[in-house]
Amino acid sequence: MKTANVIEISALKYSWASTDTPVLDISELSVPKGQRLFLKGPSGSGKSTLLNVLGAVIVPDEGQIRVLDQDLENMSQSRRDRFRADHIGFIFQQFNLIPYLSVIQNVCLGVRFSHRRSLQASASGLTIAMEAQRLLSALGLNDESLLRRRVTDLSVGQQQRVAAARALLGRPELVIADEPTSSLDMDNRKAFVELLENECTQSNATLVFVSHDPTLSDAFDRVLDLALINKVKNQ
Amino acid sequence: MKVIALVFSSLLNRKFTTGLTVFTIGLSVFLLLGVERVRTETRHGFTNAISATDLIVGARSGSVQLLLYSIFHIGNATNNISYDSYQYITNMRGVDWVIPLSLGDSHRGFRVVGTTDEFFDRYKYSRERPLEFIHGAPFTDIYHAVLGAEAAAQLGYQVGDPLVVAHGTGSVNVLKHEDKPFSVSGILGRTGTPLDRAVFIPLEGITAIHIDWSQGVPVPSQVVDAESVRELELMPESVTTLLVGLTSKVHAFKVQRLVNEFPSEPLLAIIPGIALQELWRVMSVAEKALIGISVMVILVGLAGMMTAILTSLNERRREIAILRSVGARPVDIFSLLMAESIVLVVAGIAWGVCILHLLIVLFAPMLQQSWGIVIKAGMLSSKEWYMILNIIGLAIVIGIVPGYRAYRYSLNDGLSVRT
Numbered sequence: 001m002k003t004a005n006v007i008e009i010s011a012l013k014y015s016w017a018s019t020d021t022p023v024l025d026i027s028e029l030s031v032p033k034g035q036r037l038f039l040k041g042p043s044g045s046g047k048s049t050l051l052n053v054l055g056a057v058i059v060p061d062e063g064q065i066r067v068l069d070q071d072l073e074n075m076s077q078s079r080r081d082r083f084r085a086d087h088i089g090f091i092f093q094q095f096n097l098i099p100y101l102s103v104i105q106n107v108c109l110g111v112r113f114s115h116r117r118s119l120q121a122s123a124s125g126l127t128i129a130m131e132a133q134r135l136l137s138a139l140g141l142n143d144e145s146l147l148r149r150r151v152t153d154l155s156v157g158q159q160q161r162v163a164a165a166r167a168l169l170g171r172p173e174l175v176i177a178d179e180p181t182s183s184l185d186m187d188n189r190k191a192f193v194e195l196l197e198n199e200c201t202q203s204n205a206t207l208v209f210v211s212h213d214p215t216l217s218d219a220f221d222r223v224l225d226l227a228l229i230n231k232v233k234n235q
Numbered sequence: 236m237k238v239i240a241l242v243f244s245s246l247l248n249r250k251f252t253t254g255l256t257v258f259t260i261g262l263s264v265f266l267l268l269g270v271e272r273v274r275t276e277t278r279h280g281f282t283n284a285i286s287a288t289d290l291i292v293g294a295r296s297g298s299v300q301l302l303l304y305s306i307f308h309i310g311n312a313t314n315n316i317s318y319d320s321y322q323y324i325t326n327m328r329g330v331d332w333v334i335p336l337s338l339g340d341s342h343r344g345f346r347v348v349g350t351t352d353e354f355f356d357r358y359k360y361s362r363e364r365p366l367e368f369i370h371g372a373p374f375t376d377i378y379h380a381v382l383g384a385e386a387a388a389q390l391g392y393q394v395g396d397p398l399v400v401a402h403g404t405g406s407v408n409v410l411k412h413e414d415k416p417f418s419v420s421g422i423l424g425r426t427g428t429p430l431d432r433a434v435f436i437p438l439e440g441i442t443a444i445h446i447d448w449s450q451g452v453p454v455p456s457q458v459v460d461a462e463s464v465r466e467l468e469l470m471p472e473s474v475t476t477l478l479v480g481l482t483s484k485v486h487a488f489k490v491q492r493l494v495n496e497f498p499s500e501p502l503l504a505i506i507p508g509i510a511l512q513e514l515w516r517v518m519s520v521a522e523k524a525l526i527g528i529s530v531m532v533i534l535v536g537l538a539g540m541m542t543a544i545l546t547s548l549n550e551r552r553r554e555i556a557i558l559r560s561v562g563a564r565p566v567d568i569f570s571l572l573m574a575e576s577i578v579l580v581v582a583g584i585a586w587g588v589c590i591l592h593l594l595i596v597l598f599a600p601m602l603q604q605s606w607g608i609v610i611k612a613g614m615l616s617s618k619e620w621y622m623i624l625n626i627i628g629l630a631i632v633i634g635i636v637p638g639y640r641a642y643r644y645s646l647n648d649g650l651s652v653r654t
Contacts, residue, residue, distance in 0.1 A: 048651035057559065057649040078564050085562020090650065092560070095553045100248030101241070112240070113562035166561070178650075 005066075006174055006206040007031040007054065012063035014049055023049045024060070025231040029224075033173075036197060036207040038220035041179075045226040047210055051178055054208065055088060056080035068173055085114040089167030089205070091177040091196075096163030097151040104147050107132040107165045110172075117170025128169075135165040138202075139195050157188045164196055171203040178210050193219055238563055238571040242578055245571070249547060253579065256540045260583025263536035264626060265590040267529035268619055272591065274522050275618070276610045278515065281307065284428035285507045287359035289487050290479040292316065292324060292494055295501035299517060302510040305336065305476040308346045308429045311404065312338060315473035320500050324477060327493065329486030332357055335474035337441045340412075341404045345386045347434045349441030349474075355381070357480060360426045370394050371421030377439040377469065378461070379420035385431035385603065387422040394419050400436065400444055402451065410452065412444035415461045427609045439469035479504070533626060537633045540579050544572065544637040548644070555645050569642040576634025577627065584623055588615065 007030060014024040024046045031037050041047035052058045053065055057080070059073045066072070068087055072080060089110065097106045108128055111118040121131045133147070139161040151159065160180050167175050177196065181189040193209070193216050200207045209220065217223045246253045285291075285306050293301040294314030303309040325333045334357055337349030352373040355366050371394040373381060380398055382390070392398065396419045402410040417436055425431055443464045447457045459467070481487060487506055494504035555568055595612040602608050615623070 081564040090560040110561040
């Protein structure tokens with residue numbers, strides 16, 4: 001049954017194998033296509049576990065997780081890896097870049113693993129590298145000399161924008177950002193969120209933005225508190 | 236396999252550790268290949284130096300000792316063979332030819348070999364190759380000398396040049412046969428055997444220079460000048476060793492036994508191939524020890540590599556999580572680490588082979604000068620390839636350790652490493 005929801009979770013339970021204490025217990029969560037969701041996730045709310053579930057890295061013990069109309073819990077591990085490469089762009093809190101690759105190689109890292117995304121990145125007639133440059137300049141990194149610099153020489157703000165460009169390259173349907181602004185100062189945070197939202201709108205991607213900074217939530221379609229939907233408390 | 240493309244950038248990012256690891260592995264590979272190369276080339280050289288000779292006869296001693304001093308000019312004879320015994324053996328049934336060699340003198344550090352001109356016809360090296368004169372001709376006079384290629388090159392002698400033979404084989408010669416100089420009549424082509432470093436003079440020449448000597452020193456009262464010596468009987472009283480060719484190899488054991496049981500003088504006859512085997516047996520203990528040590532050094536090198544990669548791994552957990560987030564499978568992470576090990580080892584091997592050849596080019600002439608061992612640079616032998624493949628195999632086995640560890644990290648950490 002095809003739905004308009006990009007993410008559908010029902011009766012999901014997960015506990016780490018080593019312990020038996022559950023870390024995630026979500027009865028229902030659905031995110032419609034194109035929505036920009038702000039997920040408030042204080043530490044200990046099961047946030048990283050949820051991201052691993054959404055990223056198809058781990059499968060829940062119980063319940064259902066559908067992303068883009070695919071049941072992740074029934075997929076083999078290598079199919080889940082492929083699915084993640086094809087459909088999901090990730091931005092982490094910090095240290096998003098591979099230190100030994102150039103800016104442009106870092107941006108293009110994702111499409112190496114996904115034929116689908118490399119096709120979509122070059123769909124507009126541009127080469128992948130040109131599309132990467134277009135994204136970088138849309139995100140405010142239009143200085144050519146920057147592309148050849150070592151990524152470790154970039155400021156944290158610049159690094160996060162490179163990470164955003166990587167997550168967006170090849171138009172993945174779902175972009176998941178895990179506190180991408182926590183290492184930025186106030187002015188840069190707002191600017192970054194704005195750029196990210198614009199690019200998601202451009203490429204028609206659904207955005208799940210996890211942060212515990214409530215001042216950013218204004219710009220989002222919907223605000224959810226993970227602590228409220230996760231029935232497991234006090235971890 | 237998309238991660239494999241990352242291997243080189245990843246290794247270059249850690250230039251210092253990578254360089255050090257490759258350097259260490261290179262040295263260990265060089266050591267192993269070097270020991271193997273010296274071993275096989277030495278054997279090859281020794282085997283090539285004698286062919287077409289069925290028996291070597293000398294005064295009774297050890298067969299390895301006889302082989303070493305007669306053919307390889309290593310060490311000295313303990314005693315000589317009388318001229319009568321030489322004549323007797325020449326006339327034995329089954330004996331085709333006998334070449335006498337008289338050793339014990341030298342010219343500026345090069346061994347002087349007294350022999351007959353038949354030597355140049357009979358002696359064969361590298362299976363069936365005869366000796367060739369590149370300049371001049373064999374002896375036609377008792378004061379003629381023929382030089383091996385290396386001796387001629389190092390001394391810078393041409394045909395016609397004079398040379399003085401010194402008594403004894405030490406490098407510092409006090410006593411010289413200055414009253415009876417020789418002249419170069421011919422120069423031999425290069426053979427890659429100890430002959431290249433020899434100076435050949437006629438047996439009569441040896442007798443002539445010693446005729447007025449006694450107990451290793453000249454006797455002033457008996458001086459005979461170079462020309463009047465020609466009037467005398469110049470057949471030597473004794474020679475050092477005999478190279479014997481048989482009419483058929485089937486006689487080898489019989490003639491050997493007869494010589495060994497020779498009643499009037501204690502003699503020893505050896506079959507060169509068998510004596511060589513004995514020499515290899517003596518040497519194989521040392522060879523095995525050297526190979527064993529080299530293999531240990533390889534293991535140390537590979538263990539060092541494993542440590543270097545394992546150390547880097549902890550800092551790279553973040554990198555692994557990033558690769559996972561863009562779709563790398565755990566098995567890709569495993570391959571990345573495996574490939575790093577393999578690239579390091581292959582680079583180390585390439586480096587080791589380079590050092591080997593560099594050192595061969597630099598030091599082979601010195602080795603040939605001091606020991607007459609010819610080591611050639613050039614293609615790797617199948618044995619050496621086999622060793623290299625084994626090292627790569629070992630590297631793969633050792634590479635599994637960091638590979639598996641990274642694989643576990645990629646599974647356990649998922650996308651969420653706290654750094």
